[in-house]
Amino acid sequence: MNRDPNPDPDSDRLPPLDAQTWTAEQRQCADEIIAGPRGAVISPFVPLLRSPELCTHAQRMGEYLRYRSAIGLRLSELAILITARHWDQQVEWAIHEPIARREGIASEVIQAIAEGRSPPFARDDEAAVHAFALESLRERRVGDATWADAVTRFGEQGAVDLSGIVGYYTMLSIVMNAARTPPPPHCDARLPPIVRT
Numbered sequence: 001m002n003r004d005p006n007p008d009p010d011s012d013r014l015p016p017l018d019a020q021t022w023t024a025e026q027r028q029c030a031d032e033i034i035a036g037p038r039g040a041v042i043s044p045f046v047p048l049l050r051s052p053e054l055c056t057h058a059q060r061m062g063e064y065l066r067y068r069s070a071i072g073l074r075l076s077e078l079a080i081l082i083t084a085r086h087w088d089q090q091v092e093w094a095i096h097e098p099i100a101r102r103e104g105i106a107s108e109v110i111q112a113i114a115e116g117r118s119p120p121f122a123r124d125d126e127a128a129v130h131a132f133a134l135e136s137l138r139e140r141r142v143g144d145a146t147w148a149d150a151v152t153r154f155g156e157q158g159a160v161d162l163s164g165i166v167g168y169y170t171m172l173s174i175v176m177n178a179a180r181t182p183p184p185p186h187c188d189a190r191l192p193p194i195v196r197t
Contacts, residue, residue, distance in 0.1 A: 014047035014179040025052035033059050037067055043091045044172045047179035058171070065168050069161040071154050074103040075129050079165045081105070082133040085113050085191060087173035094187035116194040128153055129162060136166045 022030065029052040030041050036059070041049065044062075048055035069076050077100040084092035093114075100110060109126065112119035121127040132150050135142045142150075142163075150159040175181075183190070 010180060010182070012180050012182055014050060014181070016041075016046050017049060022049075023052065026055075028052070029056045029059070032056065036063055038063075043095070043181055043184055044176060047175055047181055058168075061164070061168055062172075065161065065165050069165060070158040071129070071162055071165075074100075074105065075125060075154075075162075076165050077103050078105055078109075078126055078129050079133050079162060080169050081110065081113050082130060083137065083166050083169040083173065085116065086134075086137045087170065087177060088191060089169075089173035089176060090183045090191055091176050091181050092169060092173060093191045094183035094189045097189035098187070114191055116196075125153055132159075132162055133166050136163065137170070 017026070019027075019030070026049050029049060030045075033041050033045055038059075045055055045059055048058055066076065066080075067073070071079075077096055080092060080096045081100055083089075084096065097110060097114075101107065105126070106120075106122065109119040109121060119126075119130060121130065128146075128149050131146045132142055135146055147159065150162060154162065
């Protein structure tokens with residue numbers, strides 16, 4: 001067996017599959033993604049397509065959480081950025097940073113998240129999402145005060161959807177970090193390295 005003793009740590013372990021080689025299940029999954037709001041088999045679904053049933057369920061859940069969640073697009077994009085930073089996930093950051101800007105997340109908030117600092121929120125609903133997402137990721141639970149604030153602001157459905165967004169993008173982050181999925185070449189936003197203690 002001829003293995004490179006020093007493989008490229010940035011090499012894509014699960015690059016795009018040639019569409020001509022897709023199984024019937026992979027083609028059905030890909031066609032559903034392409035027919036939906038994404039319009040293409042974008043980066044997160046490239047590695048997931050190796051497991052077409054998982055990919056199908058994941059993309060359906062993601063379509064709801066990204067486009068129709070009870071907390072709305074601006075706040076869902078904020079939660080995605082917080083999750084991407086937590087997992088050092090370059091693909092999700094590259095895709096969602098410009099969307100978050102477009103949806104009204106302030107540049108100084110985005111920069112602070114990218115650098116791992118506490119953001120200077122001008123909007124209370126964004127501060128509530130930030131607290132909820134960080135507690136979910138760092139503490140592996142949400143405290144009573146943070147939960148009550150989220151339910152008061154967004155309702156129980158909103159609190160559940162916010163939990164779902166953090167969980168869903170955590171799953172995508174773990175898959176793409178393991179697969180070393182590279183950011184799309186047309187997306188310039190990148191997370192800076194941060195030192196964690």
